[in-house]
Amino acid sequence: xxxxxxxxxxxxxxxxxxxxxxxxxxxxxxxxxxxxxxxxxxxxxxxxxxxxxxxxxxxxxxxxxxxxxxxxxxxxxxxxxxxxxxxxxxxxxxxxxxxxxxxxxxxxxxxxxxxxxxxxxxxxxxxxxxxxxxxxxxxxxxxxxxxxxxxxxxxxxxxxxxxxxxxxxxxxxxxxxxxxxxxxxxxxxxxxxxxxxxxxxxxxxxxxxxxxxxxxxxxxxxxxxxxxxxxxxxxxxxxxxxxxxxxxxxxxxxxxxxxxxxxxxxxxxxxxxxxxxxxxxxxxxxxxxxxxxxxxxxxxxxxxxxxxxxxxxxxxxxxxxxxxxxxxxxxxxxxxxxxxxxxxxxxxxxxxxxxxxxxxxxxxxxxxxxxxxxxxxxxxxxxxxxxxxxxxxxxxxxxxxxxxxxxxxxxxxxxxxxxx
Amino acid sequence: xxxxxxxxxxxxxxxxxxxxxxxxxxxxxxxxxxxxxxxxxxxxxxxxxxxxxxxxxxxxxxxxxxxxxxxxxxxxxxxxxxxxxxxxxxxxxxxxxxxxxxxx
Numbered sequence: 001x002x003x004x005x006x007x008x009x010x011x012x013x014x015x016x017x018x019x020x021x022x023x024x025x026x027x028x029x030x031x032x033x034x035x036x037x038x039x040x041x042x043x044x045x046x047x048x049x050x051x052x053x054x055x056x057x058x059x060x061x062x063x064x065x066x067x068x069x070x071x072x073x074x075x076x077x078x079x080x081x082x083x084x085x086x087x088x089x090x091x092x093x094x095x096x097x098x099x100x101x102x103x104x105x106x107x108x109x110x111x112x113x114x115x116x117x118x119x120x121x122x123x124x125x126x127x128x129x130x131x132x133x134x135x136x137x138x139x140x141x142x143x144x145x146x147x148x149x150x151x152x153x154x155x156x157x158x159x160x161x162x163x164x165x166x167x168x169x170x171x172x173x174x175x176x177x178x179x180x181x182x183x184x185x186x187x188x189x190x191x192x193x194x195x196x197x198x199x200x201x202x203x204x205x206x207x208x209x210x211x212x213x214x215x216x217x218x219x220x221x222x223x224x225x226x227x228x229x230x231x232x233x234x235x236x237x238x239x240x241x242x243x244x245x246x247x248x249x250x251x252x253x254x255x256x257x258x259x260x261x262x263x264x265x266x267x268x269x270x271x272x273x274x275x276x277x278x279x280x281x282x283x284x285x286x287x288x289x290x291x292x293x294x295x296x297x298x299x300x301x302x303x304x305x306x307x308x309x310x311x312x313x314x315x316x317x318x319x320x321x322x323x324x325x326x327x328x329x330x331x332x333x334x335x336x337x338x339x340x341x342x343x344x345x346x347x348x349x350x351x352x353x354x355x356x357x358x359x360x361x362x363x364x365x366x367x368x369x370x371x372x373x374x375x376x377x378x379x380x381x382x383x384x385x386x387x388x389x390x391x392x393x394x395x396x397x398x399x400x401x402x403x404x405x406x407x408x409x410x411x412x413x414x415x416x417x418x419x420x
Numbered sequence: 421x422x423x424x425x426x427x428x429x430x431x432x433x434x435x436x437x438x439x440x441x442x443x444x445x446x447x448x449x450x451x452x453x454x455x456x457x458x459x460x461x462x463x464x465x466x467x468x469x470x471x472x473x474x475x476x477x478x479x480x481x482x483x484x485x486x487x488x489x490x491x492x493x494x495x496x497x498x499x500x501x502x503x504x505x506x507x508x509x510x511x512x513x514x515x516x517x518x519x520x521x522x523x524x
Contacts, residue, residue: 266490
């Protein structure tokens with residue numbers, strides 16, 4: 001009996017468990033998922049929670065509900081991976097032996113990594129929204145906030161769902177307008193990038209949309225510290241940005257166990273071959289999702305688009321065949337732009353986001369790089385597809401290649417758009 | 421890729437002036453590149469530049485400012501002092517490496 005151990009039962013680990021269970025014979029292979037708890041959070045919903053669109057309990061379901069029969073879930077904290085011994089040690093002392101390991105433990109916000117961020121002002125005037133606790137606390141704050149200087153801030157790239165802070169700014173603009181206090185709110189978008197977004201084409205368009213909404217942008221801002229007493233962000237080159245309410249995206253890092261195990265890079269991400277998704281250090285370790293160092297967005301759509309490549313390469317590798325599938329870095333994201341509108345961007349390692357249409361039967365077509373109401377509805381509808389199709393590894397009739405790029409659609413590569 | 425001559429060195433560069441061939445760089449050229457952007461290279465600068473060169477050779481990627489801090493041992497704040505305003509880009513430019521990946 002061969003043992004596959006999957007570390008992490010979130011978006012990536014759950015998709016992989018479903019797809020691999022269907023392909024690996026049950027008489028020959030056991031599959032076990034390890035996670036710290038049995039709560040699967042629908043992370044795309046966290047953006048909407050602060051604005052009262054969802055309640056926290058609507059965004060959480062048991063992980064077990066989405067793992068198929070024949071996949072065990074072990075709840076426990078991972079202490080370390082002893083890769084040379086093919087063992088995972090849990091913090092309660094349990095030892096799990098494996099033949100193959102899939103790292104799918106993602107990335108997490110780390111406010112503790114920026115001096116002054118987790119001070120007395122944390123969750124008083126300083127908030128994050130990438131956690132259920134943080135988004136819920138921010139909802140309560142926004143419900144009673146009378147206005148002032150709102151600073152939406154990105155600490156350092158890469159971050160999970162790189163468009164979410166922009167969406168937060170757009171949605172906040174619409175939210176305050178609806179509450180009739182937009183005139184009392186001054187919104188500034190502070191980013192370490194030299195523009196609104198990472199890719200030039202999208203950056204230009206999104207930068208224009210910030211401008212149109214009266215949202216100021218402060219680019220090239222590399223934070224040194226938060227000054228909680230004077231309520232200000234201070235950059236490495238001593239620029240000072242005061243705030244009354246700070247909504248920050250803290251530094252994102254992979255889990256500490258990868259660092260302890262000598263498997264992580266400087267941000268605790270697992271270095272892998274960006275085409276095959278196999279570890280550069282150990283050929284029986286693979287990674288799927290946000291926890292690897294592949295140079296594309298950290299996003300559910302990427303986990304989804306790369307899952308088929310991972311599965312085919314994994315099956316080839318374990319049967320001694322060469323790995324023939326190469327991931328192209330494909331990512332796409334619905335971008336919520338406020339006032340019940342949204343836009344969709346789609347790109348990969350080589351190709352920029354392009355204008356055009358994204359074909360989706362029944363509810364589409366979605367407009368690429370162009371605001372429309374149907375894009376917003378697509379984003380809200382995605383929650384149903386996430387739980388009912390995506391997590392079970394079922395396809396939607398969509399091409400998984402980059403739209404408008406040089407590749408031609410292939411009927412055998414079906415996928416669903418994710419929300420980055 | 422455009423070809424240009426810098427102080428007698430013939431090199432390939434991209435649209436923004438970053439060298440595109442790792443092996444066309446040498447330490448003399450680094451001084452010329454640094455002077456182009458108003459930097460006079462001292463020992464602290466060289467520590468960063470040499471780290472970037474060796475790290476790139478090993479990994480095939482230009483180190484980020486965080487990696488220069490964590491692995492190269494030079495704090496980001498000091499990188500800002502040595503290479504003002506945009507240290508990531510300036511360090512890569514002088515080291516003859518591609519612009520660090522803009523993040524994705």
